[in-house]
Amino acid sequence: MRRDRWLLPAGVEEILPPAARHAEQVRRRLLDLLDSWGYDLVMPPLVEYLESLLTGVGHELDLKTFKLTDQLTGRLMGLRADMTPQAARIDAHYLRRDTPVRLCYLGPVVRTRPDEFGGAREPWQIGAELFGQSGPRADAEVLRLMLALLECAGFSSLHVDIGHVGVYRALAREARMEEAVEQELHEALRRRSRAEVDAILADLALPARSDRHLRTLIDLHGAEAEFMALEAILADAGPEVQVALTDLKAMWRVVDQAQPGIRWHFDLAELSGYGYHTGVVFSAFVEGYGQAIAQGGRYDEIGRAFGRSRPAVGFSADLRLLLKLRDEPAQAPPAILAPCCDDKALREAVRALRARGERVIEVLREGAEQDQGTGCDRELVQQDGRWTVVARR
Template identity: 45%
Template sequence: MRNWTLPEYIEDVLPAEAARIELLRRRLLDLFQVHGYQYVIPPLLEYLESLITGVGHDLDLATFKVVDQLTGRLMGVRADTTPQAARIDAHMLNNQGVSRLCYAGSVLRTNPDGLAQTREPLQIGAELFGHASVESDIEIQRLMIKALQAAGVESLHIDFSHVGIFRHLVRESNIRPSLEQALYGALQSKDQSAVSDLAIGLDKATRDALCVLTELNGGSEILEDAQKYLPSTKPITQALSDLRQVSEKLADMNANVSFDLAELRGYHYHSGMVFAAYAQGYTGPLALGGRYDEVGSVFGRARPATGFSLDLRGIVIALPLAELPKGIFAPYEMDVALANKIEALRAEGHVVVQELPGHEAHRSELNCDRKLVKKDQQWQVVAAPELVS
């Protein structure tokens, strides 16, 4: 194997793509900041129990493990930043009221996923801690939509569900864990006959409710059907009320909203409303989020929480291609006026590339379409079509 070969699904990010990613990263972090979200930079490595305890088997499988040579303890390379943000809120900040945190950085996963199909997504996200009601869910959802629109994504479609409905049915009927897992799988595939067969030993009301979940997908009208066919218990009634508020409060965001009450993504991790953002022309979800009130308890301080994250690189790859901005070519001369002109242009935000001696034959590689020339004792910028390869 050649020593410059990278592992499967691990790639370099080359200049044009890297520039777009960095521009978008800055734009989104600025957006989060003006909404009151404070930037944090968690470590890439943590002790394994901090990274995966309480967040489900899926994240455990996605996490690379290493042995700490200093302590002998097992460590993990983060596969998701959300648990780290929950730890920071629980123990480093220790706020009693609402905390708003945001982050941006690479995560590493054992298998490729997401839009970019990479094992090293560049994850950016926002998390809100300390508020348990639907208003904070809506704040996070509106911020997610603004972030995707700021990235240039059009015709957004947001799909909602609420894992609390299925969880309530399971608890009320004392469904054993093995049957719960089987029902979860059948609901994910919307296999009503399988759900019916698995629920054969349950009371009729629970069995009917589980079966009807497979049909409850569509626009806001399905929430009325859900109210009609699901048990009128307080948790289910509240969940449906929250989903209705979401439909109303996002009406001005220029995004289509739908519901799929059999969708249980992150069931072992999330505790309430979950959502995913899609858009025409993209093969998968652009952003994922939801409520995860129970995660903080593993850090000794349970706090209600909701948030979302997206893969910057995946979005950039899926957007239309764009070239690096062209620069201004400057000759190599020991001229004070030239040096001053170059610094003035750079201060204005222009890219100015000064040639180094001996590389005159490679000027077309410098990505410049203008050049500095001396006219009437002054350095001026003029077009340079001969530099464009």
């Protein structure tokens, strides 16, 4: 007979009191922030038919998705691993507005593997998506909102990486690369493997200008001044590249003016999410943690599979991770202890206190010690025929 029935799968954990109460307080605060920016809350289902769940998102998300068979229809279903495609489906298929749509969400997603060693397989994904609006100002709004959310969650001294996958896409088109080679070079750039990049380009024997642009793309990163100097390498690139660089800098200027103090790092070889991102990409980091704590970007093509391609930009983060990194001590909230007494006036007093937002814990049996760990710093006592709240001794 197994004695480890209490064990949870690796990467799956539960939150106990009082930490769960603290998590809920942060959740409400962040949703209120998103609402204050005009982003409407949606609650997509945890499980969907697989073809809807994975439409337009690439192979990487497919590998992260748990699959199961629907007992009613026999069709293959999946547990969502990312809520962004669900938000795109809602905008394209259900709302169908011609004006910009702002949506936000917060809920669990389930993944076959964690994103990092020891990471969670059931993140609480919080995010926001802006549909139907293109251009640097729309990108800047979403990035500003991401930074405001992280600040609301208690993070300061942020380091933000920004890039534009459109630069690499345009250079690959100029070089007339085959899709398989484009993907291979993309992976080499992501790994920062100069040897692989040089080997791939040597085999292609591209025109000198295309070879130079792609070979030096791995070096096009740095702080503002450094990046602006290196950018001259692409001065003779085609118009698509110039538009992408102009949009990237325009977005950065808007956000930098609105939220000074951010440490910026430009990086044109940052191609995370290349499978569906089409424009700017951005990630936020904090000292002492090597992975991004929030990330986002533009993904204009994702709605096409749902019958309505619209401009789209968004971001997401894992609320569980944010809470873990903040590591704030969670304490039981102050409460009032009510005695075990069948008295109408006592019941009315308890009801009135709870209506005012007080936490009241009733003793269920005379003489029982039931207040341990409850945080009761006050109690209801009868004085001069009235029930009164007094400090506990």
